[in-house]
Amino acid sequence: MSPKKATTGPAMPGAVWLRERPPRRGQHGLTRERIAAEVVSQLDRVGLDGLNLRALAAALDVHATTLYWHVAVRDDLLDLAVDAVFGEMPLPSEPAHDWVDDVRAFMHNLRTALLSHPWSGALASSRPLLGPEALARSEFVYAALTRAGFAGGELTAAAAAVSNLVIGSVAAEASWQHDGEAAARQAVHEHLRVNSHTYPAMAELSPHADDWAAQFAQSVEFLIAGLAVKARP
Amino acid sequence: MSPKKATTGPAMPGAVWLRERPPRRGQHGLTRERIAAEVVSQLDRVGLDGLNLRALAAALDVHATTLYWHVAVRDDLLDLAVDAVFGEMPLPSEPAHDWVDDVRAFMHNLRTALLSHPWSGALASSRPLLGPEALARSEFVYAALTRAGFAGGELTAAAAAVSNLVIGSVAAEASWQHDGEAAARQAVHEHLRVNSHTYPAMAELSPHADDWAAQFAQSVEFLIAGLAVKARP
């Protein structure tokens, strides 16, 4: 059983961060940080579906059931891992001269961090991001958008749009990253061409629209242009 | 075992749609459509983690192993379910006068459809959307953005931005929809207030910024404004 009373149900996503205090280092020097790092490395190797408590515990030189002292449910491990990924994203010590540069850098840096751990996009999109590293990055965006002149509901909406566009884009991109990406892309393209009567606009797409980075950069500029229009100077 | 040779590995997400031909109705009148409908209703009741092949099969008056004639792996069922949800989204028979109206309607309609099945946001963000219903909706957006003057890489980027912002937003919103949403929101707000030194901008947020619909509408307008700026008339 885990220590400290939970303020919300243990099954709730993101709940690890809402509990009183994390356990300290024990006899085996097991800490949340060491666990998080190992989860990240396991996920990098075996993917989301491959994560296994027994193998994870073994890598930490501990028994599977021991993990339940540090964590309430398996999903808590995923929250720890996602926040660790956010921790890899650079966080400028001071804001840029122009808020646009901060927002643009944030979007590209977040994408890079998430893409370097392909499993993290799916998690970032489906679980509340309440870890300290994620919150620190959010704060940075809020600050930049505040300087842009946004406040109240508009500020929240702008920050949400920025984060959600990045996370949505990365999750979509990562969902294609498999051994069969090329084959799948080819199959889809053929399917669109054959059914060009039902998909006239999409059938015209080039088969090699696989420059994910350029497409993302363009998406970013679309949103930023809209924010610039609506910003109160 | 499933029929027909797969064009890509069976483990690949979205692969159901890339296989030659779906099985026809069998002795029990089991079809992909009936299966998909039952998966949707089960997911609505028990959620993503609660879906269980034995219970699903029982509801279809069939044995669990029978499902493997119609589907290669469990995940295929999720792809069927997501496309069924896309099928619930209204699809205008003819385009509006102004492309902006089409894009705006698309974004709001997609959000509504996905939110009415809270599990679908996480799936839509993490699996390729290659089903016929999803493709038909994509085609509609491509057509609207083509009329806006977008083409080539810009067109792809614009369409991606539109879809990814909606799906990212819905996934984020759905990740909060739990019994403990109110408690969690309160806990986060308190945490930000207590640590207002590290989170000065976020600490100023009102505790009841929970008008998801209004916030989404605002996000939509930000992106649309940016698209309008970049559109070639």
Added chain:
DNA sequence: ACCTGAACACCGTTCAAGT
């Protein structure tokens, strides 16, 4: 306070066999 060890319930998937 942190970790062990045994045990439970469950669940996706396989495969050979039926009609």
Added chain:
DNA sequence: ACCTGAACACCGTTCAAGT
């Protein structure tokens, strides 16, 4: 062509007990 039935391997989680 579609469905059954038995069986396998695996895995998250519990709980009482150790130090």
